[in-house]
Amino acid sequence: MRSGGLLTTNLIRMKKYKIIYADPAWKYNDKQNTPKLGGAVKHYQTMTIKELCNLPVKCLTEDNAVLFIWTTSPLLEETFAVIKAWGFKYKSSFVWDKIKHNMGHYNSVRHELLLICTKGSCTPEIKKLFDSVVSIERTEHSKKPKYFADLIDTIYPSGNRIELFARDVKQGWDVWGNEAEGSVNLEQYRSHYA
Numbered sequence: 105m106r107s108g109g110l111l112t113t114n115l116i117r118m119k120k121y122k123i124i125y126a127d128p129a130w131k132y133n134d135k136q137n138t139p140k141l142g143g144a145v146k147h148y149q150t151m152t153i154k155e156l157c158n159l160p161v162k163c164l165t166e167d168n169a170v171l172f173i174w175t176t177s178p179l180l181e182e183t184f185a186v187i188k189a190w191g192f193k194y195k196s197s198f199v200w201d202k203i204k205h206n207m208g209h210y211n212s213v214r215h216e217l218l219l220i221c222t223k224g225s226c227t228p229e230i231k232k233l234f235d236s237v238v239s240i241e242r243t244e245h246s247k248k249p250k251y252f253a254d255l256i257d258t259i260y261p262s263g264n265r266i267e268l269f270a271r272d273v274k275q276g277w278d279v280w281g282n283e284a285e286g287s288v289n290l291e292q293y294r295s296h297y298a
């Protein structure tokens with residue numbers, strides 16, 4: 105009875121996911137990324153590329169899986185290191201046109217990128233192809249429109265799904281993040297597979 109309970113607990117902890125949706129807490133190394141100028145550090149704890157690469161995402165993904173990862177133009181190059189470290193290959197992208205601009209160093213920025221990456225074979229489950237450019241006015245700092253999680257649910261209706269760096273709980277999704285209620289414990293995956 106007791107060992108059955110432990111086994112069940114262990115299986116729940118080691119749940120694998122087919123769909124990973126991540127909005128990393130990217131650390132920016134420019135002078136605008138200060139609390140005073142409204143950079144990410146004003147709003148939440150951030151992580152270096154090395155720290156992000158080191159997350160045990162590989163341990164929680166199924167052999168055939170898809171990763172949707174948010175990034176911004178200045179961090180695009182570094183994002184590929186994270187994608188690779190997590191065991192995925194870049195395939196395509198969505199552009200979120202945020203309507204309102206933010207000041208950049210080279211242009212006036214009003215978009216973010218949602219990169220689609222796969223591991224093994226994980227093509228969309230439905231035939232309909234959605235427009236790659238989505239215009240929705242941005243709201244609070246770093247908050248992503250619900251549209252995108254819904255879109256992922258539509259394209260990939262089956263399989264376990266987890267949102268990394270989540271803030272809100274979404275129906276049908278597990279979550280990980282230091283601001284998310286009921287966060288999955290990623291360190292348990294690391295120690296299990298170490």
Ligand SMILES: C[S@@+](CC[C@H](N)C(=O)[O-])C[C@H]1O[C@@H](n2cnc3c(N)ncnc32)[C@H](O)[C@@H]1O
Pocket residue numbers: 127128129130148149150151246247248249269270271272280281282283
């Ligand atoms: C870019 S925000 C996510 C925004 C979210 N997608 C939304 O639409 O509201 C990044 C989140 O990752 C969290 N975070 C930062 N460092 C973390 C860490 N080491 N472990 C877990 N969560 C972390 C931040 O607190 C923040 O909630």
